[in-house]
Amino acid sequence: MPWVNLHWQSAPIVVGTDIAVSLHHFGFYSLNACRIVYLVDEEGAVKRFGFAYGTLAEHAESGEERFTVEWNRADDTVWCSPDWDIRCRARFKRDLPKVQRRP
16 A cells, blocks of 8 residues: 555564554545554464553544464464454544535
8 A cells, every 4th residue: 555654663562662643535635543552472373463552642533553473283274353443533524524515
């Protein structure tokens, strides 16, 4: 997706790391800040690895997103499982109708 950039791609996947996603949309750029809040690293019949980040005050939304990769050792299948609990921030909701009304 050429309109989406992760800052910085070399950031370590450890709890407390701050990252940001910049987007070019509707004719302007936005920067959305997040922090890695926990890691997933589980052994067993299904190996799971991943992380979750929570949005910071500068983010257009409020909430948490989790990304995990699961490897089922028995049948050698791999699954990617994104999950989220995200809501728009009030100021964003308030301004959205203005953007939608533009010709």
